[in-house]
Amino acid sequence: MTLFLEQMLNGVQFGVMLFLLAAGLTLIFGIMGVINLAHGSIYMIGAYAGTWVATETGSFWLGIPAALAAAAFTGAAIEFLVVRRLYGRDHLDQVLATFGLILIFNQTITILFGRQPLFVSMPALLDGSVELLPGLVYPIYRLAIIAVGLLVALGLYLLINKTRIGMLVRAGSTNREMVRALGVDIRLLYTLVFGLGALLAGLAGFMAGPILAVQVGMGEQILITTFVVVVIGGVGSIRGAFFASLILGIVDTGLRAYLPGLLRQVMVGPEADALGAGISSMGIYLLMAIVLLIRPKGLFIRNS
Amino acid sequence: MNFRRMLLAASVSALAALPAFAAEPVKIGMITTLSGPAGYLGQDIRDGFMLALEEGKLGGVLVELVVEDDGLKPGQGKQIAERFLSENGIKLFTGIVFSNVAGATIPDIVDSGAFYVSPNAAPSNLAGKECNENYFVVSWQNDSLHESAGQNATNLGYKKAFVLAPNYQAGKDAIAGFKRYFKGEIAGEIYTRLDQTDFAAELAQVRAAKPDVVFQFHPGGLGITFLRQYEQSGLMKEIPMVVAEPSMDGVTLAAVGDAAIGLNVSSHWNSDFDNAANKKFMDAWNKTYNRPVTYYASQGYDAALAYASALKATRGNIDDADAFRDALRKADFESVRGKFAFGPNQHPVQNWYALKVEKGADGKPVLKTVGEVFKDHGDAYAADCKM
Numbered sequence: 001m002t003l004f005l006e007q008m009l010n011g012v013q014f015g016v017m018l019f020l021l022a023a024g025l026t027l028i029f030g031i032m033g034v035i036n037l038a039h040g041s042i043y044m045i046g047a048y049a050g051t052w053v054a055t056e057t058g059s060f061w062l063g064i065p066a067a068l069a070a071a072a073f074t075g076a077a078i079e080f081l082v083v084r085r086l087y088g089r090d091h092l093d094q095v096l097a098t099f100g101l102i103l104i105f106n107q108t109i110t111i112l113f114g115r116q117p118l119f120v121s122m123p124a125l126l127d128g129s130v131e132l133l134p135g136l137v138y139p140i141y142r143l144a145i146i147a148v149g150l151l152v153a154l155g156l157y158l159l160i161n162k163t164r165i166g167m168l169v170r171a172g173s174t175n176r177e178m179v180r181a182l183g184v185d186i187r188l189l190y191t192l193v194f195g196l197g198a199l200l201a202g203l204a205g206f207m208a209g210p211i212l213a214v215q216v217g218m219g220e221q222i223l224i225t226t227f228v229v230v231v232i233g234g235v236g237s238i239r240g241a242f243f244a245s246l247i248l249g250i251v252d253t254g255l256r257a258y259l260p261g262l263l264r265q266v267m268v269g270p271e272a273d274a275l276g277a278g279i280s281s282m283g284i285y286l287l288m289a290i291v292l293l294i295r296p297k298g299l300f301i302r303n304s
Numbered sequence: 305m306n307f308r309r310m311l312l313a314a315s316v317s318a319l320a321a322l323p324a325f326a327a328e329p330v331k332i333g334m335i336t337t338l339s340g341p342a343g344y345l346g347q348d349i350r351d352g353f354m355l356a357l358e359e360g361k362l363g364g365v366l367v368e369l370v371v372e373d374d375g376l377k378p379g380q381g382k383q384i385a386e387r388f389l390s391e392n393g394i395k396l397f398t399g400i401v402f403s404n405v406a407g408a409t410i411p412d413i414v415d416s417g418a419f420y421v422s423p424n425a426a427p428s429n430l431a432g433k434e435c436n437e438n439y440f441v442v443s444w445q446n447d448s449l450h451e452s453a454g455q456n457a458t459n460l461g462y463k464k465a466f467v468l469a470p471n472y473q474a475g476k477d478a479i480a481g482f483k484r485y486f487k488g489e490i491a492g493e494i495y496t497r498l499d500q501t502d503f504a505a506e507l508a509q510v511r512a513a514k515p516d517v518v519f520q521f522h523p524g525g526l527g528i529t530f531l532r533q534y535e536q537s538g539l540m541k542e543i544p545m546v547v548a549e550p551s552m553d554g555v556t557l558a559a560v561g562d563a564a565i566g567l568n569v570s571s572h573w574n575s576d577f578d579n580a581a582n583k584k585f586m587d588a589w590n591k592t593y594n595r596p597v598t599y600y601a602s603q604g605y606d607a608a609l610a611y612a613s614a615l616k617a618t619r620g621n622i623d624d625a626d627a628f629r630d631a632l633r634k635a636d637f638e639s640v641r642g643k644f645a646f647g648p649n650q651h652p653v654q655n656w657y658a659l660k661v662e663k664g665a666d667g668k669p670v671l672k673t674v675g676e677v678f679k680d681h682g683d684a685y686a687a688d689c690k691m
Contacts (some may be wrong), residue, residue, distance in 0.1 A: 003512050010504035086633050115343040116595070118558050122536070128539050139536050142504070211533060212501045213525040213559065216342055221499050256503040260494065277471040277495035 002136040007257045008250065013142045015249025016149025020204035021222060022229040022241040023156060024197020030173040030236020032190050034083055035094045037200055038101040040219025041228070042078075047073035047214045048109055051120040054209075060123035063206055071202020072195045079194040087190075106216050117215035145207050152200065153242050160238055169193060173236035180291025225252075228284050232291050234298025244299060248284050255280035308472070329366040330620055331389040332577045333383050333609065334399035336408060338373040340669040341626055342524045344555055345401045345600050346373070352604030353398070353589040355588045362608060363616030376401075378408035382679050385409045389416050395622050396421075398607050401600075403446060404645035412440040417625060419632070423607035424600060428475050428477065431651050438625070440632055441651045442610050442639075443603045445570055445683035446474065447603070449548040450481030452570035452677045453519055457546045459677065460568065462517035463488040464683065466510050466543075468530075469521040471495035478521035484684075491515040496522070499669045527551040528559045535563035544568065554596035557669060565669050569659040572652075573602045573641040574673045581609075581638035602640050609637040620641065645680040649689035656677055 016302030021043060028036050050067025054060050086094045126141045129265065160166035168189055171179045180186045205219075211216065229248055260276030267275070291299060334353065336346035349369055355405045360366055370392060374381035381400060388394040397420045405657050406425040411418045413434040413637045422441040430436075431609075452483055457465060465488055469475035475495060483490065492513045494506050510518060518539075522530045527550070528629050534540055540563065549571040557564055576596050589597050610632060617631035618624065635646050649651045656678040664670035 006508045007505055010502075010508065013504070014502055097515070110339075114595075115347060115529055116555050117559050118560065119528075119532075121561070129536075137538060139538075140538065208501075211529070211536070213528045213532075215525050216343075219499070221501055253505045257509060273493050274471060274476070274495050277479055277497065281471070281497045 002133060004135055005133070007253055008047045009138055009142070009146070011250030011253035012246060013146050013149075013249070014253060015154075015246035016146055017204055018147055018185045018222070018226060018249060018276065019242055019245035020200045020207075021090060021226040022245055023152075024200045024234065026236055026238065027169065027173070027193050027227055027228045028197050029230060030244055031169060031176065031193055032083075032087065033099065034086060034090050035174065036078075036083065036197075037095060037098040037223065038078055038105065040221075041102050041105040042071050042074055042198045042201040042219070042221035043073050043205040043222065044109065044207075044214075044216070044219040045105065045205070047205030047209050047218065048113060048118065050202070050206035051209045051214045052113070052116045055118070060120065060210075063120060063209075064203075065190050067202045067206035068199055071205065075198020075201075076191060076195045078190070078198075079191050081258065082172030083194065084187075084190075102220065103194045113216075115216065118209075119214065120209045131175055134281050143208060147164035148203075152203070156238055165189075165192065166181065173250055210213045225230065225284065228288050234301035237298065237300045242299055248287070251287055252280070252284050255283040259283075307412075322586075328395065329360070329368040330362075330615065331370055331392060331621060332396045333368055333392065333394040333395045334371045335374050335384045335388070335405075336371065336399035337376045337401040338371075342376060342401065342421075344598075345424070345524070346399070347397060348598045348601040349401065349604035349607075351593060352444040352585075352589075352601030353423070353608045355585065355601075356605050356608030356612060363614070363620075365615040365620035366609075367615070368423040371399070374400070374409075374601060374636040376405065378405050379460070381405040381409040382412060386509075389413070389418060395419060396464050396611060398611070399604075400421055400425055406430070406655050407461050409664065410439060410567055411436075411677045419622075419625075419628065421607045421610050426651060431649050431683055432688035433691060435649045437629060437650075437687035437691050439481050439650060440610065440646065442606045442644075443652070444654070445479040445685065446477055446570075447484070447685075448656070448681060448683055449550060449570075450521065451485045452572075452681070453546050453548040454482040454485030454558075455677050456658050457482075457517055457519060458485060459675075460517070460544075460546070462544075462585050464491045464516045465489075465519055466492045466507060466513055466515035466517075468494045468496060468510075469641055470498045470526065471500050472498055474523075475521060482519050484522075486519075487558070488516070496526075498526070500526070501529060505539070506568075507533060507539060510543065511537070511539060514598035515543060515662045516564045516681045520545065520547060522550055523550040524556075528556050531560045531567075532563055533558070535537075535560075535561060540566065546570070549599055552661070552671070554598040554671075557671060560665075560669075562669060564661045565610075565663060567661040569661065569671060570677050571599060571671075572654050572656055572658055573599050574657065574659055574671055576671070576673055577640065577642060579640070579642050583638040585640045594648065606637075606639050606641070606644075609639065610635065613637040643680075646685050647684070648691070649686040651683055651686065653680050653682045656681055662684065 046067040049070030050063035053066035054063030129137045129139045229244045233244030259280045260273045263272035263276045350560045351614050357687045372384045395440045401424050403425040410679045417436045424443050426441040426445045469478045546568040552569045614631040658675040659671045662672045
């Protein structure tokens with residue numbers, strides 16, 4: 001039972017990390033109609049900037065503003081210099097341009113920091129584990145990630161549902177043309193949304209630093225999964241991204257943890273382990289295919 | 305008439321003497337992985353190789369190193385090899401890091417009559433049935449890495465092991481190699497994903513299985529992530545770990561830091577080896593490059609020394625393939641790992657050592673050699689090789 005709870009926590013923790021990335025991606029895609037492959041690069045830049053500042057100054061906490069600032073600045077710069085020219089263009093052009101950005105960012109980071117992964121040590125406050133229940137020991141840092149993720153989700157909920165900007169964002173994701181026709185400065189709104197998305201990606205990147213290796217290409221690894229979240233949750237829906245992230249995190253973790261064991265009931269050991277590993281790595285894509293079959297627009301978009 | 309014949313004879317003898325004093329350098333083609341997260345492996349092999357060059361010469365013969373990045377793509381490696389062979393006329397090859405690239409590229413090279421000296425990857429098929437007289441390996445056969453870890457775990461007295469590796473050929477070979485020499489029982493076996501970044505779900509299973517020891521094989525960035533998370537979950541204090549050298553090279557160690565202390569590693573080379581060749585190598589490395597040394601660099605260096613020995617013996621004449629091959633086979637060079645010889649399938653026969661990660665004099669963790677695991681260890685596939 002404690003093992004099950006621990007795996008659920010692992011799933012939720014993976015889910016909120018995905019959410020931080022997916023929130024920005026789904027907003028950018030939903031409101032601006034832009035497929036931004038470089039979102040993973042912003043995650044990487046946040047991780048590198050934060051980790052570098054944290055290592056140079058010796059303070060983990062100083063890394064946070066650095067990561068956020070670097071990510072938001074990069075996001076705004078991408079929007080201003082590249083993406084702004086692509087709004088009216090085909091999705092294929094956007095994919096081409098933002099894929100080019102991935103290559104440029106990866107190479108720049110390689111030149112600046114080298115190929116060897118960077119590391120930031122964990123702040124003393126969050127180092128170690130706590131016993132949540134008898135026998136259930138869980139790292140404090142991962143609990144902190146869950147807490148930050150849920151706080152961000154709450155903040156976004158309030159921002160989107162209770163403020164004027166949020167109203168424009170919601171309107172924009174439903175009918176872009178009408179918002180423009182009503183005289184809203186759509187350019188400013190676009191830059192804001194892009195910057196906000198980038199900020200969240202940078203935060204996710206920096207939080208991942210102490211757990212994962214900060215290395216070139218780290219963004220592409222998680223970007224694919226993030227797109228799956230956006231598709232399952234429904235393009236443009238923050239609520240959808242939130243629930244889809246949690247579902248995906250839990251499904252992925254659950255399959256990895258339990259599928260080989262289940263298969264071992266009906267098969268011989270090593271084959272079951274290899275097959276289980278194979279199927280569980282397909283799991284989230286199978287889930288996406290099923291969702292697309294039943295609800296092509298995503299789980300949290302009302303069919304019109 | 306007489307005078308003209310004399311002139312002709314003189315020019316012919318000058319031509320014959322040409323290879324030894326040629327201004328034209330001998331070209332060595334290096335196909336290696338320089339991009340992506342695993343780019344540092346190829347970078348270290350290349351830089352280690354270059355350290356062995358003395359004023360652009362190997363064994364007194366002027367050489368030109370042509371380096372290209374295979375991007376960890378077998379198809380790309382194959383294309384580079386074809387181009388090197390046909391357009392550049394290169395006869396000597398080295399450099400490939402990964403077994404999948406090696407498997408696609410090396411057969412083309414050796415079938416065309418060129419030589420290949422492997423500084424890293426050595427898949428089992430090329431060591432056994434598909435061995436070739438022009439194919440040499442100075443690193444190790446892939447399985448040996450993990451066999452040494454299995455023997456190390458047995459030597460340390462562990463009875464119950466939990467094993468983890470990525471779900472691809474090298475991962476499966478790793479677990480098979482470990483099991484071949486581990487005498488205890490296997491408490492659990494998990495295949496992870498090659499692109500996995502979070503191992504929390506697997507670590508929870510390890511904790512629940514309560515083994516004596518954990519063996520894992522995760523090369524490059526994967527290994528760093530795995531070890532960090534292993535330590536963060538508090539498992540490092542509860543369950544000791546044995547690994548083979550790919551999971552704990554110099555770069556991984558620098559990145560993981562104190563989390564690695566107490567780790568048992570088995571390796572064929574370590575930076576603290578006390579022999580003249582290694583001291584020379586380490587001095588040169590530390591003087592030239594401002595970064596941690598890895599065993600990949602030592603293998604690149606040894607590959608260069610192997611070519612140097614054959615170039616020296618043949619005085620740079622690589623057109624006589626038989627003579628060049630015989631010279632290579634002798635392994636007449638001082639390897640940085642100490643004792644070194646080629647087995648019947650031209651793979652190394654060498655000693656393996658137990659290392660442990662300890663706190664060094666400057667407070668940073670270092671790999672320290674603590675004992676021997678295997679003496680004159682060859683590989684299991686040599687018997688299948690008919691040359």
